[in-house]
Amino acid sequence: MEVVSVTCALIFLDQKVLCAQRSEAMQLPGLWEFPGGKIEKGESPEDCLIREIKEELAISINIIGSLRSNEHAYSDVKVIRLMPFICVWGSGKLKLVEHQEVKWLAKEELKSLNWAQADIPIVEDLYVNWNNIQEQLVEYNREN
Numbered sequence: 198m199e200v201v202s203v204t205c206a207l208i209f210l211d212q213k214v215l216c217a218q219r220s221e222a223m224q225l226p227g228l229w230e231f232p233g234g235k236i237e238k239g240e241s242p243e244d245c246l247i248r249e250i251k252e253e254l255a256i257s258i259n260i261i262g263s264l265r266s267n268e269h270a271y272s273d274v275k276v277i278r279l280m281p282f283i284c285v286w287g288s289g290k291l292k293l294v295e296h297q298e299v300k301w302l303a304k305e306e307l308k309s310l311n312w313a314q315a316d317i318p319i320v321e322d323l324y325v326n327w328n329n330i331q332e333q334l335v336e337y338n339r340e341n
């Protein structure tokens with residue numbers, strides 16, 4: 198069976214992470230996710246994510262790291278491999294092209310949302326590694 202690879206962005210700003218709510222027109226309507234999308238043929242995961250974030254949120258991001266991927270079977274025929282990347286805002290003004298809402302959440306607020314099932318282990322991993330990620334971000338900001 199085909200596993201569809203999907204990238205997603207954990208975009209950090211001021212110790213908060215951007216979470217996006219899928220609109221009624223999308224699959225999994227109303228559920229929360231990290232923005233991103235399916236990798237196209239011949240595309241690297243990083244190029245995919247930069248393209249998707251530009252399309253969905255009209256901003257450019259810088260990728261500074263990644264977390265463990267999570268494979269999730271929504272059904273017998275729909276299996277996705279969700280690949281999370283740690284990102285910072287590069288430039289542009291945020292505009293919601295596809296999502297109905299976004300929220301910037303602090304660590305302790307993360308688990309309050311109704312997440313898409315494939316995201317739940319990623320949210321857990323993010324929660325556990327939150328402090329390490331903040332250190333990576335401080336280091337990145339010092340060097341850039």
Ligand SMILES: Nc1nc2c([nH]c(=O)n2[C@@H]2O[C@H](COP(=O)(O)OP(=O)(O)OP(=O)(O)O)[C@@H](O)[C@H]2O)c(=O)[nH]1
Nearest residue numbers: 203205223224225230231232233234235277313315316
């Ligand atoms: N971008 C993104 N997709 C996710 C997440 N979690 C999750 O289950 N998905 C699923 O992964 C797939 C990503 O596809 P997508 O966003 O590019 O496209 P879509 O399904 O809205 O539209 P399409 O299938 O008509 O192209 C969707 O099936 C979506 O439901 C997540 O955190 N971010």
